[in-house]
Amino acid sequence: MKMKKIHGLARTALLGIATVFLGAMSVLFITPIVLTITNSFMSQSEIASNYGKIFESVTSAGTYVADRVNLKIIPDLVSFSQYETVLLKSPDYLLKFWNSVILVVPIVIFQTLVALLAAYGFARFDTKWRSGIFFAYIILMLMPYQVTLVPNYLVADWLGILDTRWAIILPGIFSPFAVFILTKFMRRIPSSVIEAAKLDGAGEWQIFTKICAPMSGGIVASVAILVYIDYWNMVEQPLVLLTNEAVDLHPLSVFLSKINAGDAGIAFSVASIYMIIPLLIFLYCEDSLVEGVSYSGGLKG
Amino acid sequence: MMKVTEKKRSDRRADRQCRDTARIKEMRRTRWFFVPSLIGVSIFFLAPFLVVIYYSLVDNPISGDFVGLSNFIALLQNTAFRRAAANTATFSLIAVPLAVIIPLLFAILLMEKIPMKSLFRTILISPLMVPIASVVLIWEVLFHNNGVVNEWLIAWGGTAIDWFKSDFSQLTIVLLYLWKNVGYNMILFMAALAGIPKEITEAAALDGAGALRTFFRIKVPYLSSTILFVTILSVINSFKVFREVYLLTGDYPYDSLYLLQHFMNNMFKSLDYQKLSSAAILMGIVMMIIIGILFLIDRKLGKDIEE
Numbered sequence: 001m002k003m004k005k006i007h008g009l010a011r012t013a014l015l016g017i018a019t020v021f022l023g024a025m026s027v028l029f030i031t032p033i034v035l036t037i038t039n040s041f042m043s044q045s046e047i048a049s050n051y052g053k054i055f056e057s058v059t060s061a062g063t064y065v066a067d068r069v070n071l072k073i074i075p076d077l078v079s080f081s082q083y084e085t086v087l088l089k090s091p092d093y094l095l096k097f098w099n100s101v102i103l104v105v106p107i108v109i110f111q112t113l114v115a116l117l118a119a120y121g122f123a124r125f126d127t128k129w130r131s132g133i134f135f136a137y138i139i140l141m142l143m144p145y146q147v148t149l150v151p152n153y154l155v156a157d158w159l160g161i162l163d164t165r166w167a168i169i170l171p172g173i174f175s176p177f178a179v180f181i182l183t184k185f186m187r188r189i190p191s192s193v194i195e196a197a198k199l200d201g202a203g204e205w206q207i208f209t210k211i212c213a214p215m216s217g218g219i220v221a222s223v224a225i226l227v228y229i230d231y232w233n234m235v236e237q238p239l240v241l242l243t244n245e246a247v248d249l250h251p252l253s254v255f256l257s258k259i260n261a262g263d264a265g266i267a268f269s270v271a272s273i274y275m276i277i278p279l280l281i282f283l284y285c286e287d288s289l290v291e292g293v294s295y296s297g298g299l300k301g
Numbered sequence: 302m303m304k305v306t307e308k309k310r311s312d313r314r315a316d317r318q319c320r321d322t323a324r325i326k327e328m329r330r331t332r333w334f335f336v337p338s339l340i341g342v343s344i345f346f347l348a349p350f351l352v353v354i355y356y357s358l359v360d361n362p363i364s365g366d367f368v369g370l371s372n373f374i375a376l377l378q379n380t381a382f383r384r385a386a387a388n389t390a391t392f393s394l395i396a397v398p399l400a401v402i403i404p405l406l407f408a409i410l411l412m413e414k415i416p417m418k419s420l421f422r423t424i425l426i427s428p429l430m431v432p433i434a435s436v437v438l439i440w441e442v443l444f445h446n447n448g449v450v451n452e453w454l455i456a457w458g459g460t461a462i463d464w465f466k467s468d469f470s471q472l473t474i475v476l477l478y479l480w481k482n483v484g485y486n487m488i489l490f491m492a493a494l495a496g497i498p499k500e501i502t503e504a505a506a507l508d509g510a511g512a513l514r515t516f517f518r519i520k521v522p523y524l525s526s527t528i529l530f531v532t533i534l535s536v537i538n539s540f541k542v543f544r545e546v547y548l549l550t551g552d553y554p555y556d557s558l559y560l561l562q563h564f565m566n567n568m569f570k571s572l573d574y575q576k577l578s579s580a581a582i583l584m585g586i587v588m589m590i591i592i593g594i595l596f597l598i599d600r601k602l603g604k605d606i607e608e
Contacts, residue, residue: 018410019417025407026424029480032439033431039438051442114338121334125327133339140346142533142592143585144540146565150581151349153569174341204330233432235544236562240569256434257548271435278430286423289430293485294492297530 033275035073040269043079047265082269093252093259093270100251100274103165104231107172112224115178116216120208122179123186124194134183137176145236156241163246168237177230178223181295185219186212222292225285229278356578372579382580385564388471388557393539396475400535401528404483408490409516422491426484433481437548444473466555474558477545482538486531493527494520525602529595536591540584 039047086093122134140148148171156167189212197207213220238250252274259267282289360368376382407425411418428436443449444464451461464473497520505515521528543562546554554563561584568577 015413015415018413019415022407022410022415022418022421022425026421029428029483030424032436032480033427035439035442036435114341118335118338121331121336124331124334127328130335133335136347137342139589140342142537143588144537145543146540146561147581147585147588148346149565149569150353150577151346153577154349154352155345170341171345174338174345176338176342179338204327204334208334229430229432233434233544235434235547236541239547239566243570253432253434256432257437257551267438271438275431275435278432279427282427282430283423286426290426290488293488297489297492297527 033279036268036275037272038073038075040082040272041078041080042075042268043077043081044085044265046075046077046079047268082266083273085266086269086273090266093255093266095248096250096252096255097273099249100232100253103168103172103234103251104228106169107175107231108224108228110173111175111178111227112220114173115176115182115223116213116220117208118179119182119186119216120212122183123189123212124204137179141176141180149236149240152237153240163242163244163249165242165249167241168234172231172237175227178227181223181226181292182216182219184295185216189215218288219292219295221285222288222290222295225281225289226292226296228281232274232278353578353581356574357582360575362574372575373583376576376579376583379576381559381567382561382564382576384556385559385561388559389540389561391557392471392474392542392560393536395471396478396539396542397532397535399475399479400482400486400538401531403479404486404531405490405524405528407483407487408494411487411491412494422487425487428480429482429484431481433477433545434548436477436480437545440473440477440549465550465558468557470550470555470558474542474545474549477549478539478542481545482535486535489527489531489534490524493524497523522602525599529599532595533592536588540588 042050122130152167152171153162155171156162159166161167161170193211194207197211202210233253234251235254238254242249252270256267256271256274259270356362357372358367358369360366360371411422415421441448445451446461446463446466448464450464455461462469464470501519502515505519510518540561543560546558546560546563550558552563552566561580565577565580568580
């Protein structure tokens, strides 16, 4: 009895340590996000005085620059002036934001659609040919950009779509990631459900649209989120596929680093605007995102 | 009597045949579902990849003279490629083990009855959703030569380090990489831990096995395929870390941050198809070897619990 009590105490102490540890880690993990957002509410002059020694471009002759760099969590004076500049006075950033939207939205919609169809085809029957193709998809999915960008570039060149948005959108639509997760999900739909539908005289298209696609609703949402965040964060593809004059088509994810160098005053607010959308989606759909990620685990399916 | 069974048998055979043809028809019909995807993948990935293989074996795309492996040998002798490969390998060797161990630790702790654990989980996952471009500013404020970390170092009596332009530069990138990737891997581990049958761990506890013993003897074999997957994923993501480096330091980073993707970008700029193709194929082969080795290890470890 006594032994058990001591054991229980030790356990409570361990759990206490674990809580403190996880709490400290959480603070570390959230700090960059919080700082970016709070700093976006600083006025240009406050940014200049705090970070002037880092972003020399923000300072002009006569601005006050503190001797030491101050990492401030809360601005002295909450100001919306940075947002005002970004949203009303400098159309360039809005244009880049729009570029991101135009690139990402079609990829998310069509990759999910194409993948949903393909997943049904792969999951319905598991023949030698099909599992061979599916295996090729997995290998393709595991290849880094250094491998896949070369074929992408060649095709874009042949089709004459290099330096246009299509060079990014088309390969994005056929990227195998969504096929992989959705197939794994559809394989778990019990065949009895499908057999029952067949007895009722449903054709393949009906089984797909009336049963399998609706049953996959939740997982489709999480796949769409994962695809979205992947492309919202893209850097490699635009750098290789949109060059010369086409740099005007670059998404904000690439352009942000140039703002950082040139116009740090408003960089925090642009950065905040760019991350607030995925963050809101995350807070709203955390569970479905977690489900999607869980499904991506394991290659054996 | 004899006749009846005979008849039944032939009936059954006919049945089976009928079912088989129905199955084949069904299979043909379901084939159309993955045709769009297959056409797209063939056009944008598979077919051009065959051309990439061809380019890697000829002296230039126009004359098309077969030169065997000399493109690969030239690539391996190229100093820029060597440096890029070495830097990428170093980065992976440091970052990948951490990207497996830290999330595993977090996941194990989050499976316990800890107050506020759903809040902790949310926070630890959230970097997954944040575009890297949005936080590089903070990294710059922290690690710039005049940045906050150096202020602290000096205040504590140390000397300032130029983080992005010294041998420590990879460390700042490792931190950013971990910050971004820990959440995803943690979710995978939590899902795997939740999938371990309770009876098994309870039985082990009844047999008097300690927490550590239970962990290594029972949980690790169950987790082995997840550990494998997380490792592969982390290797791939460590190849993608160019993104972070580019956003922080631009086209011309410090020597130790010159990565394979920088090399590829330069080759794209000069349109050196030979180097591009042979580098892509070489990296593809290396990735397959890494994945193959990890699979073999997994098969050894997970043998006992294969269903």
